[in-house]
Amino acid sequence: MNPTAAAQLNSLLAALILLTAFALVVQRRMNALLHIFAWQGFLLAVSTAIVGFVGGAHHLYISSFLTLGIKVILLPYILHLLIHKLKIRKEVDSVINVPTTMMIGIILVIYSYHLTAPIRELSTLVTRSTIAVALATFMLGFLMMITRKHAVAQIIGFLAMENGLLFAATSATYGMPLVVELGVALDLLIAAFIFGMFFFHISTTFDSLDVDQMARLKEED
Amino acid sequence: MTIPSSLIETTQVALLLAAAPLFTGWVKMVKCWMQGRTAPSLLQPFRDLAKLFSKDVVLAENASWIFRFTPYLVFGVSVLAGAIIPVLSTDLLLSATADVIVLVSLFAIARFFTALAGMDIGTAFGGMGSSREMTIASLAEPGMLMAVFAVSLVGKSTSLSQMTAVISQGGHAMLRPSMVFALLAFILIALAETGRIPVDNPATHLELTMIHEAMILEYSGRHLALIEWAGMMKLYLFTVLGIAAFFPWGISLNNDLPAIAGALVFLFLKLGFVGMALVLIETGLAKMRIFRITEFLGSAFLFATLGMMSFFMLE
Numbered sequence: 001m002n003p004t005a006a007a008q009l010n011s012l013l014a015a016l017i018l019l020t021a022f023a024l025v026v027q028r029r030m031n032a033l034l035h036i037f038a039w040q041g042f043l044l045a046v047s048t049a050i051v052g053f054v055g056g057a058h059h060l061y062i063s064s065f066l067t068l069g070i071k072v073i074l075l076p077y078i079l080h081l082l083i084h085k086l087k088i089r090k091e092v093d094s095v096i097n098v099p100t101t102m103m104i105g106i107i108l109v110i111y112s113y114h115l116t117a118p119i120r121e122l123s124t125l126v127t128r129s130t131i132a133v134a135l136a137t138f139m140l141g142f143l144m145m146i147t148r149k150h151a152v153a154q155i156i157g158f159l160a161m162e163n164g165l166l167f168a169a170t171s172a173t174y175g176m177p178l179v180v181e182l183g184v185a186l187d188l189l190i191a192a193f194i195f196g197m198f199f200f201h202i203s204t205t206f207d208s209l210d211v212d213q214m215a216r217l218k219e220e221d
Numbered sequence: 222m223t224i225p226s227s228l229i230e231t232t233q234v235a236l237l238l239a240a241a242p243l244f245t246g247w248v249k250m251v252k253c254w255m256q257g258r259t260a261p262s263l264l265q266p267f268r269d270l271a272k273l274f275s276k277d278v279v280l281a282e283n284a285s286w287i288f289r290f291t292p293y294l295v296f297g298v299s300v301l302a303g304a305i306i307p308v309l310s311t312d313l314l315l316s317a318t319a320d321v322i323v324l325v326s327l328f329a330i331a332r333f334f335t336a337l338a339g340m341d342i343g344t345a346f347g348g349m350g351s352s353r354e355m356t357i358a359s360l361a362e363p364g365m366l367m368a369v370f371a372v373s374l375v376g377k378s379t380s381l382s383q384m385t386a387v388i389s390q391g392g393h394a395m396l397r398p399s400m401v402f403a404l405l406a407f408i409l410i411a412l413a414e415t416g417r418i419p420v421d422n423p424a425t426h427l428e429l430t431m432i433h434e435a436m437i438l439e440y441s442g443r444h445l446a447l448i449e450w451a452g453m454m455k456l457y458l459f460t461v462l463g464i465a466a467f468f469p470w471g472i473s474l475n476n477d478l479p480a481i482a483g484a485l486v487f488l489f490l491k492l493g494f495v496g497m498a499l500v501l502i503e504t505g506l507a508k509m510r511i512f513r514i515t516e517f518l519g520s521a522f523l524f525a526t527l528g529m530m531s532f533f534m535l536e
Contacts, residue, residue, distance in 0.1 A: 008396055011535040015398030015527070022523060026516075099519040106526050113534055132534045 006054045007126040010171075013047040014130040017167065018109070021140040024160050025105055026098050030083050030152065034076045037156050041071030044163055048170050051127055057174040059181075066185045067166065075159065078192050083152060086203050094147045101147055105140055112136040119172065127171040134171055138164030151202060151209040155195050162188065224476045230304060230314045237303035241457035242266035242450070244492055251500040266453060273446035281342045281439060291338035292440065292447040298331045299454040307385045308461045309484045310473045316382040321369050324381070324462070325362065328414070331451070332358055339436030346428065350435025353511065357420065357432065360518035361413045364406055367525030371403035372466045374532045381465060389469035398535050402528030404467050409521035411459040413514070416452075418503040420514055423452075430508065460495050464488070 020040040027033050045067040052060025094101065112135035120128050141164055144157030162184070169176045176184075199209060206213040246263040253260035262268075280289070304315045305324055319327075332354065339351035369379075375397060376384030413420040421432040428435075437448050465472065471487025473480035509517060 011531075012396055012398050012401070014535060015401065015531050018527065018531070019402075022527070026520070098516050102519050102523045106523065106530075109527070109530055113530065129535050 003054055003126055006050055007129075010047055010050050010054075010127055010130060013043050013050070014133040014167075014171075017043050017047070017137055017163075018133050018140075021137045021160060021164070022102070022105055024156065025101055025140050025144050025147070028093075030088055030150075031080075033153060033156055034079055034083075037159065038072050038076040040160065040163055041067055041076075044167055045072065047130075047167070048175070051170050051174060054126060055174040059178045060170065060175045062178060063166075063170075063175055063181045066181065070185055070188060071159070071163065075188070075192055078196065079152065079156070082196055082199060086199065086209065088150075088152065088209060093149055095149065096147050101143070105143060108139040108143060109136040112139055123172065125171070125174065127174075130171040131168060134164055134168035136164075137161075137167060140164075149210050149212050151199060151211050154211065159188070224478060224481060226310070226312050226314050226476060229310050229312070229476060229481065233308050233313070234300060234304055236308065237300065237454060237457065238450075240492070241453040242270065244457045244460065244496060245453040247493065247496045248456075248499055251497055252503065255500055255504050270446050270450055273449065274443050276442045278442035278444055283343065284439075285341055287334070288338050288341040288439075289444070291334045292444040292451075294334050295331045295451045296447040298327050299451045299458065302327050302458050303454065303461075305381060306458060306462050307382050307465050307469075307472055308488060309481050310476055311382040311386045312474075312476055313382060316380060320379040321373065321381050321384070322366070322379055325365055325369065328455070329358070329362065331455075335436055335448075338440075342439045344439060346435045346438050350432055350438070353432045354436055357413055357514060357518070360515060361410050361521070364518055364522035364525050365410045365414070367522060367529060368403045368406040368410065371399050371406075371525055371528035371532060374529065375399055375403075376466075381462075385465045385469045385472055386474055388466070389472060389474070397532075399528045399532035400467065402524045402531060404463075406521045406524035406528060407463055407466070409517065409524070411463060412502070413518055413521070415456045415459050417456075417499065419506045419509050419517065422508055432511075457492075460492060461488075464491050464495070 017040060020036050020043065023036045024033060024040070027036060045064045048060050048064040048067060052058060052064065096104070109132075113132040116132045116135055119131055123131070138161050141157045141159075141161030144160060145154045148154050148157060166181075166184075175181065202211075202214075203209055206216070243263060243266070246261070246266045249265070250260040250263060301315075302324055304313070305319045307313060307316065336351040336355055339347035339354070341347070372384060372388075373379045375391070376387045378384055378387070412418070416423050416433040422430060423433070425431050426434055433452070437445065440448055468491060471484055471491070473484045
C-alpha cells in the first residue's frame with residue numbers, strides 16, 4: 001500500500017467516523033446508539049492501524065488493539081448489560097429537535113475546519129487533513145452530551161468525545177506516547193465502572209435515568 | 222465509424238420514451254418475485270398507457286387552462302430533461318445548453334405546475350396533495366442542489382457531460398468521501414422525489430397517505446396517460462442521472478459505434494441492478510409518517526453538505 005492510497009483510505013475512514021458521530025447525535029434508540037458507538041470505535045481502530053503502518057509508528061498497533069478491545073467490545077458490552085438490566089427500552093428524547101441538531105452539527109464541522117486551518121498549514125504528515133474531522137467528532141460528542149437528557153446517552157457522548165481526542169492525536173502527531181494511551185485506556189475502564197454504579201444509584205433513587213429528574217435534588221424554598 | 226451527435230440525441234430520447242415504462246415494469250416484476258406473487262408482464266405499463274390513451278378525457282366544469290396544459294408541460298419537460306443527461310454518450314447536442322442546475326429547475330417547473338393543477342379543480346384531495354408535495358419539495362430541493370454541487374466539485378464543472386467525462390476518467394472516484402456522501406444524499410432524495418416507498422407509495426390510493434396520487438386524482442384519459450408516462454420517465458431519469466454522476470463507467474466519451482453499443486449494454490445492466498436495489502429498499506422499509514420526512518430529508522441535506530465539506534477538508 002503506497003502512502004497516497006493509504007492517505008485516501010484514511011480520509012474515507014475519517015469521513016465515515018464523522019458520519020457515525022452525526023448518527024450518534026441524531027439516533028433515538030438506545031440499542032442503535034450502542035451499535036453506532038461500536039462501529040465508530042472499529043473505524044477508529046482501523047484508521048489508527050493504517051496511520052501506524054504509513055507513519056512507521058508501530059506503537060500505534062497496540063493503541064489500535066486497545067481501541068478494538070475496549071471501545072468496540074468491552075464498553076458496548078458493559079453498556080448493553082447495563083441497559084438490559086435497567087430495562088431501558090424507550091426512545092431517548094433530546095432537548096432540541098433532530099433537524100436543528102443536524103444544522104448545529106454542520107456549523108460545528110465548519111467551525112472545526114476553520115479552527116484547525118493553522119495546524120493543517122504547519123503539519124507535514126499525510127494525515128493532516130483529518131485533524132478537522134477529529135475536532136468535529138470531539139465537538140459532536142460534546143453536542144450530544146448537551147442535547148441529550150438521558151444519562152446513558154450522555155455517557156456515550158462522553159466516550160465519543162474521547163474517540164475524537166484519540167483520532168486527533170493520531171492524525172496530528174502520529175499518536176500520543178504509549179504510556180499516555182495506556183493510562184487513558186485504564187481511565188476509560190474505571191470511568192465505565194463508576195458510570196455503571198452511578199446509573200444504578202440514579203435509577204434506584206429516581207426510577208428513571210432522565211437527568212432532568214435530578215433537579216428534584218435542590219432544596220425547597 | 223462515428224455517429225453524428227444529433228442521431229445519438231434522437232436515440233436517447235427514443236430510448237427514454239421506451240425504456241421508462243420498461244424500467245417501471247421491471248421494478249414491479251422484481252417486487253412481485255420478492256413478495257412471492259405472480260408478476261405482470263414487462264410490457265404491462267405500455268398496455269396501461271395504451272388503455273388510457275384510448276379513453277375519453279373527463280374534465281371538471283371549472284377546470285382552467287392550467288389543468289389542461291399541465292400534462293403536456295410535464296411530459297415535455299421530462300423529455301427535455303432526458304435529452305440533457307448523458308445516457309449513452311457525453312457528446313450530446315443539447316448538453317451545452319443546459320447544466321445540472323437547469324435540470325433541477327426543470328423538475329421544479331413540472332412539480333410547480335402539477336401542484337397548481339392539483340389545486341385548480343378545487344377538490345380537497347388535490348389541495349392536500351399539492352400542499353404535501355410542496356412541503357417535501359421544499360425540503361428535498363436544497364439537498365438535491367447540495368448533492369449536485371458536491372459532484373460538480375469533483376467533476377470540476379456543472380455541465381453534466383463534462384462531469385461524467387471527468388469522473389469516468391478519474392479512476393477510483395468512489396473512494397472519495399465527497400462522492401460517497403453525495404451518493405447517499407442522492408439516493409435519499411431520489412426516493413423522495415420519485416415518490417417511492419419510505420416517503421410516498423406509488424401504488425396507494427388511500428386518502429390519508431397518498432401524496433403524488435392525490436394531486437393527479439382528477440385526471441383521466443390521455444391527460445392521465447401523459448402524467449403517468451412522465452412519472453415513469455422521472456424514475457428513469459433519476460436513475461440515469463445517478464448512473465451518470467456516480468457510476469459513469471461504460472458511457473462512451475466519443476461517438477464510435479462499438480462504444481455506443483457497449484454503452485447500451487452497460488445501461489441495461491445498470492438499470493437492472495438499480496431496479497433490484499430499489500425493490501430491496503422498498504420491501505425492506507415501511508412508509509414513514511409524514512412528519513418524519515423532515516428528518517429523512519434533513520439527513521439527506523446533511524449528507525450532501527458533508528460531501529461538499531469533505532471535498533475541501535479531506536481531498
